[in-house]
Amino acid sequence: xxxxxxxxxxxxxxxxxxxxxxxxxxxxxxxxxxxxxxxxxxxxxxxxxxxxxxxxxxxxxxxxxxxxxxxxxxxxxxxxxxxxxxxxxxxxxxxxxxxxxxxxxxxxxxxxxxxxxxxxxxxxxxxxxxxxxxxxxxxxxx
Amino acid sequence: xxxxxxxxxxxxxxxxxxxxxxxxxxxxxxxxxxxxxxxxxxxxxxxxxxxxxxxxxxxxxxxxxxxxxxxxxxxxxxxxxxxxxxxxxxxxxxxxxxxxxxxxxxxxxxxxxxxxxxxxxxxxxxxxxxxxxxxxxxxxxxxxxxxxxxxxxxxxxxxxxxxxxxxxxxxxxxxxxxxxxxxxxxxxxxxxxxxxxxxxxxxxxxxxxxxxxxxxxxxxxxxxxxxxxxxxxxxxxxxxxxxxxxxxxxxxxxxxxxxxxxxxxxxxxxxxxxxxxxxxxxxxxxxxxxxxxxxxxxxxxxxxxxxxxxxxxxxxxxxxxxxxxxxxxxxxxxxxxxxxxxxxxxxxxxxxxxxxxxxxxxxxxxxxxxxxxxxxxxxxxxxxxxxxxxxxxxxxxxxxxxxxxxxxxxxxxxxxxxxxxxxxxxxxxxxxxxxxxxxxxxxxxxxxxxxxxxxxxxxxxxxxxxxxxxxxxxxxxxxxxxxxxxxxxxxxxxxxxxxxxxxxxxxxxxxxxxxxxxxxxxxxxxxxxxxxxxxxxxxxxxxxxxxxxxxxxxxx
Numbered sequence: 164x165x166x167x168x169x170x171x172x173x174x175x176x177x178x179x180x181x182x183x184x185x186x187x188x189x190x191x192x193x194x195x196x197x198x199x200x201x202x203x204x205x206x207x208x209x210x211x212x213x214x215x216x217x218x219x220x221x222x223x224x225x226x227x228x229x230x231x232x233x234x235x236x237x238x239x240x241x242x243x244x245x246x247x248x249x250x251x252x253x254x255x256x257x258x259x260x261x262x263x264x265x266x267x268x269x270x271x272x273x274x275x276x277x278x279x280x281x282x283x284x285x286x287x288x289x290x291x292x293x294x295x296x297x298x299x300x301x302x303x304x305x
Numbered sequence: 306x307x308x309x310x311x312x313x314x315x316x317x318x319x320x321x322x323x324x325x326x327x328x329x330x331x332x333x334x335x336x337x338x339x340x341x342x343x344x345x346x347x348x349x350x351x352x353x354x355x356x357x358x359x360x361x362x363x364x365x366x367x368x369x370x371x372x373x374x375x376x377x378x379x380x381x382x383x384x385x386x387x388x389x390x391x392x393x394x395x396x397x398x399x400x401x402x403x404x405x406x407x408x409x410x411x412x413x414x415x416x417x418x419x420x421x422x423x424x425x426x427x428x429x430x431x432x433x434x435x436x437x438x439x440x441x442x443x444x445x446x447x448x449x450x451x452x453x454x455x456x457x458x459x460x461x462x463x464x465x466x467x468x469x470x471x472x473x474x475x476x477x478x479x480x481x482x483x484x485x486x487x488x489x490x491x492x493x494x495x496x497x498x499x500x501x502x503x504x505x506x507x508x509x510x511x512x513x514x515x516x517x518x519x520x521x522x523x524x525x526x527x528x529x530x531x532x533x534x535x536x537x538x539x540x541x542x543x544x545x546x547x548x549x550x551x552x553x554x555x556x557x558x559x560x561x562x563x564x565x566x567x568x569x570x571x572x573x574x575x576x577x578x579x580x581x582x583x584x585x586x587x588x589x590x591x592x593x594x595x596x597x598x599x600x601x602x603x604x605x606x607x608x609x610x611x612x613x614x615x616x617x618x619x620x621x622x623x624x625x626x627x628x629x630x631x632x633x634x635x636x637x638x639x640x641x642x643x644x645x646x647x648x649x650x651x652x653x654x655x656x657x658x659x660x661x662x663x664x665x666x667x668x669x670x671x672x673x674x675x676x677x678x679x680x681x682x683x684x685x686x687x688x689x690x691x692x693x694x695x696x697x698x699x700x701x702x703x704x705x706x707x708x709x710x711x712x713x714x715x716x717x718x719x720x721x722x723x724x725x726x727x728x729x730x731x732x733x734x735x736x737x738x739x740x741x742x743x744x745x746x747x748x749x750x751x752x753x754x755x756x757x758x759x760x761x762x763x764x765x766x767x768x769x770x771x772x773x774x775x776x777x778x779x780x781x782x783x784x785x786x787x788x789x790x791x792x793x794x795x796x797x798x799x800x801x802x803x804x805x806x807x808x809x810x811x812x813x814x815x816x817x818x819x820x821x822x823x824x825x826x827x828x829x830x831x832x833x834x835x836x837x838x839x840x841x842x843x844x845x846x847x848x849x850x851x852x853x854x855x856x857x858x859x860x861x
Contacts, residue, residue, distance in 0.1 A: 177763065180458070180622075180697060184452075188768060281374060
């Protein structure tokens with residue numbers, strides 16, 4: 164696909180072909196940046212996070228999270244879900260269904276259907292303590 | 306003649322209800338089957354209308370939670386499937402069944418038993434579809450009614466994504482009604498080809514008969530691939546086939562081709578009979594013969610041919626080759642030519658005529674303008690680059706509802722009022738009829754004019770909710786308000802039919818001073834239609850009868 168943008172800024176889009184229950188919440192955000200800004204973004208995306216040993220990372224890597232998600236430089240290399248290596252560089256989560264804040268992130272992990280009904284991400288049934296830990300870990304993925 | 310009619314209409318009321326019901330269930334009379342088709346379609350119209358209302362209530366404001374996403378998805382699937390297959394098609398077939406034999410001076414359809422079989426197969430299809438609400442729950446949590454959309458694209462219909470039996474009920478329903486449709490189409494063609502009365506050459510048939518002939522041909526060509534695709538889907542779902550499974554070497558695009566090579570000609574299957582009603586009603590209420598009969602016939606046949614070659618304009622956004630895109634852009638635009646010819650001919654028929662604005666004519670005049678707008682937005686969507694922007698948006702939804710409601714349904718309402726006196730023997734109430742026109746006219750325009758705007762602003766179809774602040778809110782509110790007017794119009798319509806049937810004035814054989822053969826027999830016609838098979842010499846046999854000093858056959 165080739166797009167020839169004339170001005171920088173944020174452009175909203177949305178899934179146009181009915182794709183299942185979650186169809187209404189499959190939103191698109193296209194950021195048009197100047198070449199310099201874009202190069203900076205590419206450079207940031209190429210960095211790998213420092214492997215840590217936080218409690219949250221242990222929970223993340225010892226549950227099925229890693230079957231679907233990738234965090235580069237760690238054992239998590241699933242391909243079905245979004246790459247979370249630079250999760251915090253995004254404004255929204257769940258394909259635009261919610262803003263990327265610690266509260267919504269925690270709710271999303273706890274019960275994806277509360278934010279996007281029909282989402283294929285399962286509720287992993289984590290304890291409150293583990294939820295807090297995983298959320299805190301994800302908050303470090305910049 | 307009149308004493309004979311009274312005896313016939315009085316007779317059934319003295320018989321027990323079970324006997325009368327038995328007569329209706331076992332009938333092979335084309336008029337009774339026509340009325341069965343129509344009543345059956347009206348009951349599904351109520352269901353489809355309720356489904357539409359539920360959707361509009363959900364979309365009245367952003368982040369509404371009137372129904373769950375799952376219910377919303379079932380509603381739009383059921384609404385589309387119901388309105389096309391179990392409202393529009395049976396209405397079209399009902400009127401064709403009732404009118405074609407009468408208009409060509411025949412005593413019944415060519416194959417009366419096939420006719421009954423076809424009706425009951427179609428009826429079974431509707432029952433299958435709605436039984437899914439109870440039987441679709443094949444597994445715990447599998448949902449009930451189909452939720453794959455009325456065109457049911459792969460891979461949503463695959464076993465993986467559509468568990469339980471909802472999609473299977475959808476398939477069964479379309480297969481069953483498809484068999485009925487093909488049976489009726491064969492019957493209509495055979496009837497027109499073989500049972501025309503003496504003197505009625507092809508060039509002297511009423512336009513309604515011509516249009517239904519082309520419609521029946523299109524049904525055979527269009528419904529067959531749909532039925533084939535349904536069988537392929539069953540093979541995919543239950544016998545390990547991979548026709549539509551991309552990951553196993555199948556093609557999801559093949560389903561689109563199969564569906565739309567049915568789906569687009571289907572538009573013409575529905576619109577040609579609507580044109581047929583307009584072509585009979587406009588001349589009678591303008592007191593002039595139809596303008597340009599041979600060109601009207603040619604335009605009809607042209608629509609039939611070109612209509613078979615435009616289907617992939619539904620698929621511009623899937624990335625076809627430039628050559629394919631160009632072909633379908635041009636063929637789609639070409640179909641505006643014969644359609645435009647028709648609109649000009651109807652206007653020319655009215656031009657200089659002595660127009661009577663009774664309810665059927667009011668509906669036809671509204672149809673002319675609305676169908677013109679629908680055609681023009683159709684041409685904008687035929688432009689592939691614009692379609693990439695507008696495809697699957699509410700602009701498309703507004704466009705095809707303009708065609709189906711503003712064009713087809715308005716003509717069907719006109720037909721109801723025009724032939725109600727013939728079918729029931731009673732006159733409808735003109736004041737209620739006019740009220741129906743205006744309520745429906747206002748409701749239609751509130752809903753479907755304003756629906757174009759959120760589409761242009763980027764609102765996709767089939768979403769159960771939307772974010773505030775996109776500029777869509779006010780338009781969705783107006784669109785939903787229009788539904789109330791349309792619903793009121795439908796209630797007035799139903800009330801008028803029931804009240805007039807029970808209490809209306811006797812209509813007489815020919816209340817409109819019309820010219821086609823059905824008005825020469827009693828209202829309602831006897832089972833055998835004509836005691837003596839009529840002989841015709843022109844396209845307006847009753848004009849010749851009423852004006853022996855200036856008959857049409859001198860000029861045709």
